[in-house]
Amino acid sequence: MASLNTRIHDWSRQRVWLIGASSGIGAALAQDLLSAGAQVALSARRADRLETVAGDAAQALVAPFDILNKDGWRDRYADICARFGGVDLIIFCAADYHPERSWEVTSEGAAHTLAVNLGSVYTGLATVLPDMLARGSGGIAIVASVAGYLGLPNASVYGPSKAALINLAELLYADLHPRGLGVYLINPGFVQTELTAKNTFAMPALQTPQAAASAIRGGLSDGAFEIHFPRRFTLIIKLLRWLPYRLRFALMTHLVVPT
Numbered sequence: 257m258a259s260l261n262t263r264i265h266d267w268s269r270q271r272v273w274l275i276g277a278s279s280g281i282g283a284a285l286a287q288d289l290l291s292a293g294a295q296v297a298l299s300a301r302r303a304d305r306l307e308t309v310a311g312d313a314a315q316a317l318v319a320p321f322d323i324l325n326k327d328g329w330r331d332r333y334a335d336i337c338a339r340f341g342g343v344d345l346i347i348f349c350a351a352d353y354h355p356e357r358s359w360e361v362t363s364e365g366a367a368h369t370l371a372v373n374l375g376s377v378y379t380g381l382a383t384v385l386p387d388m389l390a391r392g393s394g395g396i397a398i399v400a401s402v403a404g405y406l407g408l409p410n411a412s413v414y415g416p417s418k419a420a421l422i423n424l425a426e427l428l429y430a431d432l433h434p435r436g437l438g439v440y441l442i443n444p445g446f447v448q449t450e451l452t453a454k455n456t457f458a459m460p461a462l463q464t465p466q467a468a469a470s471a472i473r474g475g476l477s478d479g480a481f482e483i484h485f486p487r488r489f490t491l492i493i494k495l496l497r498w499l500p501y502r503l504r505f506a507l508m509t510h511l512v513v514p515t
């Protein structure tokens with residue numbers, strides 16, 4: 257079957273801007289893409305961590321900023337264009353996560369998580385899309401989560417932000433694919449990172465960031481729209497989503513609802 261996006265055969269021709277590259281999946285993916293020959297601009301707030309991730313790779317550019325700062329997007333994009341000549345693929349991988357039950361959420365905390373996980377993606381899109389649309393080429397990759405497939409306790413703000421990102425990726429594909437752009441939706445299961453170190457419950461099918469990076473690069477290379485892994489876990493969660501609510505809630509109570 258034909259892939260939904262153009263396959264990426266030659267990473268040495270790709271100029272990638274990776275948002276959230278200082279730790280976890282983003283750091284592993286930055287190193288994986290650099291090894292494959294891509295030019296990679298690494299962004300996040302912790303510049304020292306970005307330097308470590310970049311190592312001595314000649315085709316890396318460390319571009320630290322806070323994604324809640326609109327001027328930061330404009331300034332770093334200008335830096336990247338000055339060095340690389342443009343961006344072929346932007347990967348939105350940054351996130352804020354606080355495991356909390358619904359009664360523990362504060363409006364300030366919710367606003368912050370939504371701004372990092374969702375609002376920043378709109379600012380990033382407004383930054384890169386005009387040039388991509390003018391060229392009629394480029395790619396947008398959004399890291400959402402299986403937590404966006406269905407409402408899971410503990411992911412009180414994170415889950416809704418990821419559900420919104422899944423929705424956003426779907427509409428972006430409909431909007432941008434006919435204009436020559438690629439759109440990729442990345443839905444990982446559990447990966448061992450600083451983010452999931454906050455979890456106190458058992459995480460089934462936990463993967464390393466390197467395995468996640470490899471699955472993501474494989475999916476991008478294959479031109480997949482949705483890249484989800486590990487399938488032995490994500491397919492079960494997808495199945496739960498299609499069950500009638502009565503059955504879904506009953507199963508979730510046994511499987512995933514923390515006390």
Ligand SMILES: NC(=O)c1ccc[n+]([C@@H]2O[C@H](COP(=O)([O-])OP(=O)(O)OC[C@H]3O[C@@H](n4cnc5c(N)ncnc54)[C@H](OP(=O)(O)O)[C@@H]3O)[C@@H](O)[C@H]2O)c1
Nearest residue numbers: 276278279280281300301302323350351401446447449451
């Ligand atoms: N780990 C999992 O099991 C899992 C599962 C599904 C989906 N995901 C998704 O995968 C992505 C990566 O998660 P991870 O597990 O690798 O988490 P992580 O290690 O905590 O990485 C999060 C990244 O986001 C960056 N970030 C956060 N706030 C930022 C801000 N205001 N400005 C700039 N950068 C910011 C962090 O960098 P600084 O702190 O240096 O700014 C860091 O690079 C996220 O979108 C997450 O939702 C993870």
